[in-house]
Amino acid sequence: MAIEKSILLTKMDSLEDQTKFQSRTSQVYSSMRSDIITGILRPGHKLKIEELTKTYGVGSSPIREALSLLTSDTLVTRNDQRGFRVVEVSTEEFDELLKTRVLVEQLALKESMLNGDDIWEEKIILAAHRLSRLPRSASSDIFVANDEWDNLHKKFHMSLVSACGSSILIKFCDQLYDQNTRYRHLAAPRSYPMREINVEHDAISTAVVSRNKESSLKLLADHYQRTGSRLRSDIVALLNS
Amino acid sequence: MAIEKSILLTKMDSLEDQTKFQSRTSQVYSSMRSDIITGILRPGHKLKIEELTKTYGVGSSPIREALSLLTSDTLVTRNDQRGFRVVEVSTEEFDELLKTRVLVEQLALKESMLNGDDIWEEKIILAAHRLSRLPRSASSDIFVANDEWDNLHKKFHMSLVSACGSSILIKFCDQLYDQNTRYRHLAAPRSYPMREINVEHDAISTAVVSRNKESSLKLLADHYQRTGSRLRSDIVALLNS
DNA sequence: AGTGAAAAAATTTTATCATTTGTTTTTTCT
DNA sequence: AGAAAAAACAAATGATAAAATTTTTTCACT
Numbered sequence: 001m002a003i004e005k006s007i008l009l010t011k012m013d014s015l016e017d018q019t020k021f022q023s024r025t026s027q028v029y030s031s032m033r034s035d036i037i038t039g040i041l042r043p044g045h046k047l048k049i050e051e052l053t054k055t056y057g058v059g060s061s062p063i064r065e066a067l068s069l070l071t072s073d074t075l076v077t078r079n080d081q082r083g084f085r086v087v088e089v090s091t092e093e094f095d096e097l098l099k100t101r102v103l104v105e106q107l108a109l110k111e112s113m114l115n116g117d118d119i120w121e122e123k124i125i126l127a128a129h130r131l132s133r134l135p136r137s138a139s140s141d142i143f144v145a146n147d148e149w150d151n152l153h154k155k156f157h158m159s160l161v162s163a164c165g166s167s168i169l170i171k172f173c174d175q176l177y178d179q180n181t182r183y184r185h186l187a188a189p190r191s192y193p194m195r196e197i198n199v200e201h202d203a204i205s206t207a208v209v210s211r212n213k214e215s216s217l218k219l220l221a222d223h224y225q226r227t228g229s230r231l232r233s234d235i236v237a238l239l240n241s
Numbered sequence: 242m243a244i245e246k247s248i249l250l251t252k253m254d255s256l257e258d259q260t261k262f263q264s265r266t267s268q269v270y271s272s273m274r275s276d277i278i279t280g281i282l283r284p285g286h287k288l289k290i291e292e293l294t295k296t297y298g299v300g301s302s303p304i305r306e307a308l309s310l311l312t313s314d315t316l317v318t319r320n321d322q323r324g325f326r327v328v329e330v331s332t333e334e335f336d337e338l339l340k341t342r343v344l345v346e347q348l349a350l351k352e353s354m355l356n357g358d359d360i361w362e363e364k365i366i367l368a369a370h371r372l373s374r375l376p377r378s379a380s381s382d383i384f385v386a387n388d389e390w391d392n393l394h395k396k397f398h399m400s401l402v403s404a405c406g407s408s409i410l411i412k413f414c415d416q417l418y419d420q421n422t423r424y425r426h427l428a429a430p431r432s433y434p435m436r437e438i439n440v441e442h443d444a445i446s447t448a449v450v451s452r453n454k455e456s457s458l459k460l461l462a463d464h465y466q467r468t469g470s471r472l473r474s475d476i477v478a479l480l481n482s
Numbered sequence: 483a484g485t486g487a488a489a490a491a492a493t494t495t496t497a498t499c500a501t502t503t504g505t506t507t508t509t510t511c512t
Numbered sequence: 513a514g515a516a517a518a519a520a521c522a523a524a525t526g527a528t529a530a531a532a533t534t535t536t537t538t539c540a541c542t
Contacts, residue, residue: 021505023321023523025309048495059525061302064497065309068266072313074409080264081531083496100407107348166341168315172413262531264497290522300499305523322505324522 024058029066031056036075036086037178038145039185047076047084073175075182094183094235098228101176105224106217108161108169113211116163121209127156128205132198145185154181156201160208160220187234197227265299270307272297277316277327278419279386280426288317288325314416316423335424335476339469342417346465347458349402349410354452357404362450368397369446373439386426395422397442401449401461428475438468 032052035041052063067084070076076084112120131152138144154177161173200223207216273293276282293304308325311317317325353361372393379385395418402414441464448457 021322025523026321049497050495059523060497061305061524064302065305065523068306068309069313072310080267081262081496082533096407096409100409103348103352103407103410104345107344111344166337166344168337168341168417169344176409266497289520291520300497301523302498306497322522323507 024062025065025069028056028058028062029069032066033070033073033075033178036070037182037185039182041086043086043089043186045086047086049083074179089183089186089235089239091232091235091239094228094232097176097179097183098224098232101173101180102221102224104169104176105157105161105173106220108164108166108173109208109216109220110213111164111166111169112161113163113208113213113216115165120159120163123159123162124156124205124208127152127159128201131156131201136197150181160204183231183235186238187231200226265303266306266310269297269299269303270310273307274311274314274316274419277311278423278426280423282327284327284330284427286327288327290324315420330424330427330476330480332473332476332480335469335473338417338420338424339465339473342414342421343462343465345410345417346398346402346414347461349405349407349414350449350457350461351454352405352407352410353402354404354449354454354457356406361400361404364400364403365397365446365449368393368400369442372397372442377438391422401445424472424476427479428472441467 032041041047047067049060049063053060056063067076067078071078071084075087077087078084131149134149134152135146136143136149138146157177158170158174161170164170200219204216204219204223207219273282282288288308290301290304294301297304308317308319312319312325316328318328319325372390375390375393376387377384377390379387398418399411399415402411405411441460445457445460445464448460
């Protein structure tokens with residue numbers, strides 16, 4: 001017990017240290033990234049350096065460096081001599097993102113099913129289970145993004161591709177996932193029927209664990225297509241308002 | 242004729258303007274990127290800000306921004322509070338890169354063959370033809386990297402995936418290609434037999450244009466595996482020296 | 483006089499640099 | 513060997529120059 005506690009403390013300490021010794025650039029990068037993905041910073045918004053120095057409480061250099069990093073995540077666009085803005089959203093971009101995600105994650109899942117071991121299977125089952133227990137919305141009447149749900153949802157989807165054997169590919173899936181999350185947050189914040197999403201997740205887990213390639217890939221694609229088409233209509237509505 | 246000339250001049254002017262009004266950050270980014278890919282900046286090399294300000298003739302801000310951009314290209318690693326270095330090379334990294342390239346480019350080629358039109362086919366044939374006419378080495382006795390060859394070789398391989406319908410995927414292929422190019426430049430600079438490479442390129446073009454999916458994917462994978470295994474032994478030698 | 487294009491002036495904002503601050507690494511000394 | 517001091521370096525700040533944008537003024541023409 002005493003040992004457990006000390007391990008816990010050590011972990012926390014190291015975590016604190018990490019934050020403490022993180023450069024301002026890294027901190028600002030994380031904050032801004034999150035602000036763009038959650039939609040606090042709106043698509044197309046002009047990112048003025050001076051304004052940002054005030055909101056994030058740091059000088060211009062860390063801001064510019066963070067913006068440069070975000071550029072490569074395709075969350076920010078740079079236009080030489082005329083600054084940075086949050087990338088726009090469009091149905092075309094969304095369609096391309098969705099298509100790419102289906103293709104690439106199918107590929108990564110296929111590879112994972114070839115290489116994955118028991119531990120990998122258990123990771124998926126566990127992630128699906130934990131996710132199913134969480135409410136999609138943080139409030140029961142109106143929809144409020146639930147960070148915990150977001151985290152576990154990402155964990156579940158990333159667990160599927162985690163055994164593909166290519167950290168490069170995993171990183172790519174991660175980026176695509178985050179881009180999609182931005183669209184999800186921007187879409188009309190209303191609570192979709194949870195039950196079917198969980199059913200779909202479970203169906204995927206089951207097919208994957210039983211190593212049914214055909215079915216797994218089909219179910220994953222259908223899942224993306226279904227949630228995607230709902231999101232799409234929200235985006236159309238958003239863009240016409 | 243007079244009109245032609247004026248068009249040409251306009252083009253050149255706009256090109257000049259672009260360079261002129263490019264920020265130092267962008268210029269330094271391009272230069273450093275090229276220096277890392279061609280191996281002028283060696284793997285693992287410590288990238289000291291002060292040193293870089295001298296070699297590239299700009300202040301520290303553009304340097305740091307360029308380094309941030311290169312970080313996302315996986316050509317540079319950042320270590321908070323202890324600066325930047327050129328990413329290391331290793332056989333493990335190379336193997337993963339090769340594997341990922343085969344998987345992702347096969348996927349993109351498959352999609353291209355589904356969507357590509359006549360113009361796309363002609364682009365491939367033309368690129369292969371032009372490439373076949375260029376010498377792999379700029380000098381005939383010792384091996385000297387030939388920029389023209391490098392450019393056309395990239396054009397050929399990118400042409401294959403260019404009709405996949407996803408600019409996101411194309412950009413990813415582009416990045417992977419450049420990472421591989423670094424390994425190619427780092428490998429023992431010796432002139433490989435050119436003839437077989439051209440034969441392989443032609444075989445791929447022919448299969449792709451005749452829309453033979455099975456054969457195209459196989460030939461592409463074999464091509465990568467073959468050039469990859471030669472490269473690999475050079476890298477092993479390099480790392481043991 | 484009134485409209486609107488063009489020019490000029492004022493303002494904002496970006497990009498860059500020189501300098502300071504704080505951390506890491508190396509050297510010195512006990 | 514290990515603490516203390518010195519040097520080297522990264523990171524961040526704030527100031528300045530250069531460029532873009534916005535606003536105001538001018539002026540030709542109905």
